[in-house]
Amino acid sequence: MATSSVAGLLLAAGGGRRFGMPKALVPYGAGLLVDHAAATLVNAGCEPVITVLGAAADDVRSRTTLPGIVIDNPDWVDGMGSSLRVGLEALGDSDAVIVLTVDTPGITAEAIRRLIAMAAPGALARATYDGVPGHPVLIGRDHWRGVAEAADGDTGARPYLARNHVTDVPCADIADGADADRPEDLPGRPHAQ
Template structure:
């Protein structure tokens, strides 16, 4: 396990329960505005929708259950993508930004059969170079005693992000617009464990037409 220099994987956190499974939370609601309105979940990666690749990475990395948040073209995503075994919720406010999808996902996890989940690992659908290896490192960090962690790339914080269950209400309260958990993570940076993943993943987003090369 690669932790940032000076950080201990055995960070104590009185707010967190560190037993129980880690739920995967996939944010896949984006409409791809800068891609000409192509929903990101339906971008093709190796012949299948990108959302399927992300679900597979969460499962292979040790997350169970997997909660998927859809938004743009939700019905088409359900029809074209194999989301069997996933918990799926739709965010009617997806066009307001990532914050509403994060709130919808955490609310769904808290209200469903994921009652025993000790943490949620939040993954973005549009980062095809983040795979099971990065997910597994964050899950392992949680098993080692970390309640708040994020993948780091050459020392810079990125995704996925692991959030202990006791922190979900505060994250939901601060998630607005397109900032997701950014404000929460900044406010709690002293408690955050960075987990270096640059040797197994890269945080590139598929946001604009030139970024589609990442799917090749």
């Protein structure tokens, strides 16, 4: 049986209004929050990894070397939906994509691999944490156009997922899906500077 090819799509374009700075530039671990998220996708086996930048994109590029493909969303101020559309347009011939946001540092490679195990062109799955949907989200190739058409503002894929059957994948035992909307939300702030 052939294995499915799964890309990783990291959404890291926002200005971080509530955080006080673009989240992609937040120091975290040995580098930046964007480094941590990209490495998590790579460690989970996503290939290629596509990172969508927007706010302070030049600063991000000057402070880190991200794996895979790095693209800019010129309309990043319109919200996550525009970054999701830009990222989906950049995907090649993968069977599915794992979508991850830069502000979820508690997501683990193990959680991503749970979703990758379900990858197929027709798949739709998302991680849940004690019954609450979160990231990462697995979107099969057959759904990319529909997701892109529905993505608007900061809702991302949510409207499309609400209209379609989505497999919920419990991940609370191996990951923390909380968003880091403010500096105090960062878990442990490992080596934050």
